[in-house]
Amino acid sequence: MTPFAGFGHQLRFVLRLDRVRGSVWFAAMIGVVLASALSVLSLYGTVAERQIYAQVATADAALKAIAGPGYGLAAAEPTEGAVVMNEVEMYTYVAFALMSVFMLVRHTRAEEDGDRAELVRAAPIGRLAPLAAAGTWVALLNVVIGIGLAIAMTVVGLPVAGSIAFAAAGVGLGLVFVGITAVTAQVASSARSARSTASATLGAFFILRAVGDIGSGRLSWLSPLGWAQSVRPYADERWWVLGLLLATAVALFGAAVTLSARRDLGAGILPQRPGRTEASPRLDGPLALALRLQRGSVIGWGVGMLISGYFLGLIADQADQLAENDAVAQILDQAGQGSITESYLATMMLMMAIIATGYTVSSMLRPRGEERDGRASPVLATPVGRRRWLFDHAAVAAGGTFLIMALCGLGAGIGYATSTGDAGQVLPLLASALTMVSPMLVLGAFAAALIGVRPGWSAIAWAGVAVVAVIGYLGETLNLPQWARDVSPFTHVPLVPAVPFDLLPVALLAAVTVALAGVAAVGISHRDIG
Amino acid sequence: MTTAISLEGVVKTFGSTQALDGLDLEVRTGEVHAYLGPNGAGKSVTIRILLGLIRQDRGRVELLGGDPWRDAVALHRRLAYVPGDVSLWPNLSGGEIIDYFARLRGDLDTRRRDDLIERFELDPRKRASTYSKGNRQKVALVTALSSSAELIILDEPTSGLDPLMETIFQDCIREMASEGRTILLSSHILAEVEKLCDRVTIIRQGRAVQSGTLSDLRTTTRTSMTVSTDEPITGLEDLEGVHSFRRDVDHVHFEVDDPAIAEVMRHLAGLGIRSLVSRPPTLEELFLREYGDEPVDG
Known part of the structure; x- marks a missing residue:
C-alpha cells in the first residue's frame, strides 16, 4: 500500500x-484585524496625524519591540497602510x-x-x-x-x-x-x-x-x-x-x-529513559504530584521568561537614544510619569505578564484534564478531600506564576545592568514583575471557579486570556472605550516602575482572586466528579 | 452479621438518562459480593456513588456505617478501589504510581507490594505511557491489593488480563476474603464471579433484578440434562416441569425445574440409562432468563 x-x-x-x-x-x-484597521484609519485619517504617529512610533522602543521596524513610517508622508501595518x-x-x-x-x-x-x-x-x-x-x-x-x-x-x-x-x-x-x-x-x-x-x-x-x-x-x-x-x-x-x-x-x-x-x-522502581519519598501527596507533573512546564516557562526579560532589559537604554528628539520625548513622557526607559520597561513587563498568563491558566486547568481523563477519581477515592485536591493544583499554578514572573523581572534587571552598568533597576523591575502577578492570579482563579461550578465550560478560561490580550495589546489600536478596558484586571494594575506602586488596586485584585477561589471551593464540594 | 454496604431505593439521573432507578444493594461484612450486569446497567454509577464522587438524587446509601458523600475522606481510609478504565500519569513509572497511592492512604506495605508486583509479573520501571491496558490494570490491582483496607471495590478489574493473570487475581481475592475483608466485585464476566463469590446481585437498567447466594438463584431455575437410554424415551416431555425438550439421533436434551428432578429420574430409571449429563445452570443462563430475548447489552 x-x-x-x-x-x-x-x-x-x-x-x-x-x-x-x-x-x-x-x-x-x-474580525479583530478588520476592526483594528478601521479604528486606525479613523484615528490617523490625515497626513499630519500620520506624521506625528510616525515620529513617535519610530522613537518608541517599546512599540518597536512589539510592532517591528515600521517600514514606510520614515517616509515624508507616511501612508495609511504603513500605519495600519505598524499597529x-x-x-x-x-x-x-x-x-x-x-x-x-x-x-x-x-x-x-x-x-x-x-x-x-x-x-x-x-x-x-x-x-x-x-x-x-x-x-x-x-x-x-x-x-x-x-x-x-x-x-x-x-x-x-x-x-x-x-x-x-x-x-x-x-x-x-x-x-x-x-x-x-x-x-x-x-x-x-x-x-x-x-x-x-x-x-x-x-x-x-x-x-x-x-x-x-x-x-x-x-x-x-x-x-x-x-x-x-x-x-x-x-x-x-x-x-x-x-x-x-x-x-x-x-x-x-x-x-x-x-x-x-x-x-x-527522543528516547524515554526507564523510570524509578519506587517513588521518591517526596512524592507523598497531591501537591507533590502536581509539582512533579508541572516541573517541566515551570522550568520551560521560567527559562523562557528569564531570557526574554534579559533581552528586553538589555535594549532598554536604547529607548532613550531613539527618543533623542525633544518633541517626541515630550509626547512619550505624557504616557507615564517616569522616564522614557521606565515607561518602556513597565510596558514590556505588562506585555510579558499577559503572555505568562498562558502558563497560569494552563496550569490551573490541569485538574480539569485530570478529571476528564479519569485520573482524578482514583485519587479522590483515597483520603484526599476534593478541596485539598483542587487547591494543591492551584498552589502550583500560583507558585509557578510568582516564580516565572520573578525570573522575568530578574532577567530584565540583569539585562539592563549589563548594558548600562547600573544595577539599580534590578529591584524595581522585580517589584514590577511581581506586581503583575495580581491580575494574572485573577484569571487563574477564574479558571478554578469554572472548574468548580461548570467544569464542562472550563475552556472559557482561555477566552478570558484572549480578552485580556486583545485589551492589553490592541486597546489603543481598537480605540476601546474605558469601560471595556476596565474588564481586564491588567488595566487596573500600577505600571511599576513608570508609576509608583499603589496598594489599593493590587489589594482589590487579590480580593477578587479570593472571592473566585471561594466560588471554586464551594463548587467543587457540591458537584459530581465526572 | 453486619452490613458493609447498603443502598435502598437509590435514584440517579444524568440529564434525561435514568442511570439508577430505585436500586437496592446489600453487601455483608466479610463476603465477596458479585455485582453483575451488562454494559450500561449502572454498575459504575453505583460504585461512583459509593466512593462519594457523585451524589444520588434520592434514596439512602450507607458505606461502612457512614455517608459516602459526607464522610468521604474518613471512609476512604478504610477502602481501596480499582477503576474499570485505568488511566495513569504518562510520565510516571508504574512503581511510582503504586507508591503514590499507598502514601495517599498512608498505608505502604513494601513486602506485600513487592510480592504482588512479582506475582503479576509487572515491570515497575516502565513509564505508564508505555503500559498496555492489561499492565495499567495490574498497576491498579497491585495498588489496591497491597493495601490493608477492610473494603475493596473493584470495577470490572480483569477485562484486560490474560487467563494466567486472571487466575492469579482470583487467588489474591481468595486470600483477601480469607483475611475477612469485604469485596465488592463488579463484572460482566460470569465465570469469574461464579468461582469467587459468596453472594450475587444482578442489576439491569438501574434496578437490582435478583440478589442472593448462587444456590438461591439456581433453585429458582432449571437444570439442563442430556440423556441416552436403552429403551426409547416416551412421555417425558409431558411431565410437569420439563421444558425445551429436544430429541437427537440417540440422545434427548431437556431442562427441568429443580423440584421436578426426582420425578424425571424415576421416569428414566426404568428405561436403562446409558449416559446422563446434568449441569447446573450457568450464570449466562440466569442472565438470559432475566433478560429474556432482549440483547444482553440492551
Whole structure:
C-alpha cells in the first residue's frame, strides 16, 4: 500500500471535525484585524496625524519591540497602510503561527496520545496519510483566512498589492509553523510537549526580531517573523521574501514526513529513559504530584521568561537614544510619569505578564484534564478531600506564576545592568514583575471557579486570556472605550516602575482572586466528579 | 452479621438518562459480593456513588456505617478501589504510581507490594505511557491489593488480563476474603464471579433484578440434562416441569425445574440409562432468563 493511501478520506474527516473550530479562527482573526484597521484609519485619517504617529512610533522602543521596524513610517508622508501595518501586522502574524501550532498538534500528536490514531492506522490508510491530511488542512485554512484578510483590507480602502502582500506574508508564516509543528509532533513524546516546543520556538523568534528591530535589524533575519515583516506590505513590497517563507515551510514539512516514516506510532524520536522502581519519598501527596507533573512546564516557562526579560532589559537604554528628539520625548513622557526607559520597561513587563498568563491558566486547568481523563477519581477515592485536591493544583499554578514572573523581572534587571552598568533597576523591575502577578492570579482563579461550578465550560478560561490580550495589546489600536478596558484586571494594575506602586488596586485584585477561589471551593464540594 | 454496604431505593439521573432507578444493594461484612450486569446497567454509577464522587438524587446509601458523600475522606481510609478504565500519569513509572497511592492512604506495605508486583509479573520501571491496558490494570490491582483496607471495590478489574493473570487475581481475592475483608466485585464476566463469590446481585437498567447466594438463584431455575437410554424415551416431555425438550439421533436434551428432578429420574430409571449429563445452570443462563430475548447489552 502506498504511504499516502486514504489521504482523501482522511482530509474530509479532519474537515468534518473542524467545521466549527476553523470557522471561529476565520471569524476571530478577520474580525479583530478588520476592526483594528478601521479604528486606525479613523484615528490617523490625515497626513499630519500620520506624521506625528510616525515620529513617535519610530522613537518608541517599546512599540518597536512589539510592532517591528515600521517600514514606510520614515517616509515624508507616511501612508495609511504603513500605519495600519505598524499597529496590526505583528499580532496578525503571531495569530497565524499560533493557529497552525494548535490545529496541527490537534490532528497529529494529540490523536496518537488519545489512542485514536491506532484505530485510523488499522484502517486501509497509508502511514503518512494522517500527517499529510492534517498538514494540508491547516495549510488550506491558512490560505482561506489569507484570502479573506486580503479582501477585507482591500474593502476598507487600502491598496490591493499591499493587502495581498500582508495576507500572503501571514499565510507564509502560518505555513512555516505548520512545518515547525509537524516536526515537533514527531520529536516530542506527547501533544503537550509538541505544542509547547512549537510555541516556545515562536517566542524565541519574537524575541530575536524584537531585539533585532530595536538594534541594527540584523538579528531579525534569523526569525521567520522578521522575514514576514520584510515583505513590507504597503511600503514597496518585496515579494521575493515570500519565497523564503514558502521554501522553509516545504523543507520543514518534508523533514517531518521523513521523521514520521522512521518512528513508531505513539513514540517520539527522543528516547524515554526507564523510570524509578519506587517513588521518591517526596512524592507523598497531591501537591507533590502536581509539582512533579508541572516541573517541566515551570522550568520551560521560567527559562523562557528569564531570557526574554534579559533581552528586553538589555535594549532598554536604547529607548532613550531613539527618543533623542525633544518633541517626541515630550509626547512619550505624557504616557507615564517616569522616564522614557521606565515607561518602556513597565510596558514590556505588562506585555510579558499577559503572555505568562498562558502558563497560569494552563496550569490551573490541569485538574480539569485530570478529571476528564479519569485520573482524578482514583485519587479522590483515597483520603484526599476534593478541596485539598483542587487547591494543591492551584498552589502550583500560583507558585509557578510568582516564580516565572520573578525570573522575568530578574532577567530584565540583569539585562539592563549589563548594558548600562547600573544595577539599580534590578529591584524595581522585580517589584514590577511581581506586581503583575495580581491580575494574572485573577484569571487563574477564574479558571478554578469554572472548574468548580461548570467544569464542562472550563475552556472559557482561555477566552478570558484572549480578552485580556486583545485589551492589553490592541486597546489603543481598537480605540476601546474605558469601560471595556476596565474588564481586564491588567488595566487596573500600577505600571511599576513608570508609576509608583499603589496598594489599593493590587489589594482589590487579590480580593477578587479570593472571592473566585471561594466560588471554586464551594463548587467543587457540591458537584459530581465526572 | 453486619452490613458493609447498603443502598435502598437509590435514584440517579444524568440529564434525561435514568442511570439508577430505585436500586437496592446489600453487601455483608466479610463476603465477596458479585455485582453483575451488562454494559450500561449502572454498575459504575453505583460504585461512583459509593466512593462519594457523585451524589444520588434520592434514596439512602450507607458505606461502612457512614455517608459516602459526607464522610468521604474518613471512609476512604478504610477502602481501596480499582477503576474499570485505568488511566495513569504518562510520565510516571508504574512503581511510582503504586507508591503514590499507598502514601495517599498512608498505608505502604513494601513486602506485600513487592510480592504482588512479582506475582503479576509487572515491570515497575516502565513509564505508564508505555503500559498496555492489561499492565495499567495490574498497576491498579497491585495498588489496591497491597493495601490493608477492610473494603475493596473493584470495577470490572480483569477485562484486560490474560487467563494466567486472571487466575492469579482470583487467588489474591481468595486470600483477601480469607483475611475477612469485604469485596465488592463488579463484572460482566460470569465465570469469574461464579468461582469467587459468596453472594450475587444482578442489576439491569438501574434496578437490582435478583440478589442472593448462587444456590438461591439456581433453585429458582432449571437444570439442563442430556440423556441416552436403552429403551426409547416416551412421555417425558409431558411431565410437569420439563421444558425445551429436544430429541437427537440417540440422545434427548431437556431442562427441568429443580423440584421436578426426582420425578424425571424415576421416569428414566426404568428405561436403562446409558449416559446422563446434568449441569447446573450457568450464570449466562440466569442472565438470559432475566433478560429474556432482549440483547444482553440492551
